[in-house]
Amino acid sequence: MCMARELHHPDRDQIDLSAVLEALSEPVRRDIVLRLLVEGEAPCQIFDNFAPKTNLSYHYARLREAGVTRTRISGPYRMISVRTEDLAARFPGLLEAIVAAAGGKASPAPAGTA
Amino acid sequence: MCMARELHHPDRDQIDLSAVLEALSEPVRRDIVLRLLVEGEAPCQIFDNFAPKTNLSYHYARLREAGVTRTRISGPYRMISVRTEDLAARFPGLLEAIVAAAGGKASPAPAGTA
DNA sequence: CCATCAGTTCAATAAATCTTGAACTAACCT
DNA sequence: AGGTTAGTTCAAGATTTATTGAACTGATGG
Numbered sequence: 670m671c672m673a674r675e676l677h678h679p680d681r682d683q684i685d686l687s688a689v690l691e692a693l694s695e696p697v698r699r700d701i702v703l704r705l706l707v708e709g710e711a712p713c714q715i716f717d718n719f720a721p722k723t724n725l726s727y728h729y730a731r732l733r734e735a736g737v738t739r740t741r742i743s744g745p746y747r748m749i750s751v752r753t754e755d756l757a758a759r760f761p762g763l764l765e766a767i768v769a770a771a772g773g774k775a776s777p778a779p780a781g782t783a
Numbered sequence: 784m785c786m787a788r789e790l791h792h793p794d795r796d797q798i799d800l801s802a803v804l805e806a807l808s809e810p811v812r813r814d815i816v817l818r819l820l821v822e823g824e825a826p827c828q829i830f831d832n833f834a835p836k837t838n839l840s841y842h843y844a845r846l847r848e849a850g851v852t853r854t855r856i857s858g859p860y861r862m863i864s865v866r867t868e869d870l871a872a873r874f875p876g877l878l879e880a881i882v883a884a885a886g887g888k889a890s891p892a893p894a895g896t897a
Numbered sequence: 898c899c900a901t902c903a904g905t906t907c908a909a910t911a912a913a914t915c916t917t918g919a920a921c922t923a924a925c926c927t
Numbered sequence: 928a929g930g931t932t933a934g935t936t937c938a939a940g941a942t943t944t945a946t947t948g949a950a951c952t953g954a955t956g957g
Contacts, residue, residue, distance in 0.1 A: 714902095745903055845914095
């Protein structure tokens, strides 16, 4: 019913390993993270060709609630970024290993996005 | 209906990142892997206090089909082990990072198992 | 104010996952 | 053969996850 002005993000210490692995086990979510690591902070719309909007919204929420991403409201946009420092502090090397593992077959690099 | 004599294991090259992450996102399965890394190859029964047998059997299958573990039939036992070399070759550093991340709150070390 | 744009929430459905009891298999022991 | 042990398969229910259309919110621009 309400659209919270401040979105919930878990504290660094509360980031749960199961939640992170689960979040990153989903290909669309992993592609989002991969792309964000290249782009840095970005508006959500850069992912509009990854899936229908309503589905993306669901995936954003899962990533955010798992502590993998941070979402900031900036005017009409949601700026999303990976919580690299928090993840590195809590689970050293984990994100790097997953990114490296996914690197070979990363996001399909849809035409007209670079 | 049939109980295959040879269990199916994916080839090293076919181990899928999503499947591995998904397999290791489950706490019971992660605890099994953690314990196996300490014990080396072990009969399944060492996990009998982790969960009901029928449930363990399900988790063994998921780990095996994801390419995380290998199961070998030895007389009346199933010997299970982690495919550390295959995982290291396919996804370098991934298993180590997950183990390190889980290390702090590893298996509950149930009494009378050491 | 009205329209639009970015993205969410709701509701409903489909699909996958988890869990367990009951019945089973295969190997071993006496 | 009969009994035991190790672990699986089947069937069914409970829970979770994924996906989508419709309706919404909140900010911006005419």
